[in-house]
Amino acid sequence: MIKINKKAVEKLKEIRNSENYSSDYNVRVKVKGGGCSGLMYDLNFDNKISDDDNFFEDNNIKIIVDKKSLFYVLGTELDFSDGLNGKGFQFKNPNATRTCGCGESFAV
Secondary structure (H helix, E strand, O other), X not given: OOEEXXXXXXXXXXXXXXXXXXXXXXXXXXXXXXXXXXXXXXEEEEOOOOOOEEEEEEOOEEEEEEHHHHHHHOOOEEXXXXXXXXXEEEEEOOOOOEEOOOOOEEEO
């Protein structure tokens, strides 16, 4: 399961509305190879759910994660920061053994 804190919920709803996605578009979290630590997060809106997807809901936000990515993000909390030390979505991943300085990639 993935948790989404209140600031991230507000920002996701703001982005979904500003990009004219309808309410049937959910948040898709995916892990792909790349970045300086080896793996990167991919966060998008999607309205398609396949048989290989897991479906969660937290704070009235529906989250889709494919089976391959689920292993890497189980127990992760999605946060949003607009502070001086960095702006954007942040993944607080208990499975990550190492992260890069910018927080864009991780290793397990």
